[in-house]
Amino acid sequence: MEADPREVFVSFLRREGLHVTRARLAVLQGLAQLPKHFEAAELWGALRPRVSAATVYRTLELLERAGLVRKVEFGEAHAHYERVFGREDHGHLVCRRCGRVGEFAVGAARRAVEQAAQALGFALGEVVIQGYGLCPQCRAQEEPRV
Amino acid sequence: MEADPREVFVSFLRREGLHVTRARLAVLQGLAQLPKHFEAAELWGALRPRVSAATVYRTLELLERAGLVRKVEFGEAHAHYERVFGREDHGHLVCRRCGRVGEFAVGAARRAVEQAAQALGFALGEVVIQGYGLCPQCRAQEEPRV
DNA sequence: CTCCATGCAAATCTTTTGCAATCCT
């Protein structure tokens, strides 16, 4: 089922009584042309027709609510975003040196969190699982021989 | 072994050829009087003798390198920090409404991440596992009856 | 004595907001 992102977004907007505007669609389309992970500034710079930064942020929030985008923190000063057109369930391995991001499945890990949430009485929503370290490339460069 | 935090910090500073100053010790001591999780501003406000905000940030970075503090992101605009005097291994459950934070052990979950890191060739360092949702209190308030 | 560290204030940077003009429905 999980239809075309545009469908999803438009439905979302209608449902919320919001307008389907050119700026909003431009942002949505911009997403498709960027790597899966991106920063607000990158998206802003890639848009055509141009959309103001303010609107980009405003729209990112809507896309998040619509379930098409996820905000992720990689330990840097600014936020990163992740396209979520296909609702996978995965964690991130972030390279501390070059920022490269790898993904992996989190089946077991997620279950552990769900269990903990239940024990503490939390109604669990999103789960974030991230590992920080050195990617293979930077690792090789780092230890030329130890 | 894992001695007194002050010992750890002083050793760290010596090892790095840095000075053991009054401001640095004040920050370290301030940590002990705050809840386990705190924000830079809270720490800054609690210090006596007074230490400038700039120095608080500079010192937090040193404490992080010394392994006494961990920077954590709870999805808010500003960073949060966590005291790590006893190197536990845990994840966080963050309430989206009130910000309350619960902790839980992450044995199995961590192993899953280690396994993924190995598969991808990452040299794994820190692992962050966080769940977002509603704490019991906010949950009760949220669904007065659905 | 020589650097390192601190404070202060200014500078950065990202994200948010007020408001008048403009666009959907």
Place this chain on the structure above:
DNA sequence: AGGATTGCAAAAGATTTGCATGGAG
């Protein structure tokens, strides 16, 4: 028409940095 949305520029916050003065080794 009528409320929602946009762009612009200013505001807001958190964190960082330059630089002269004071402090640790």
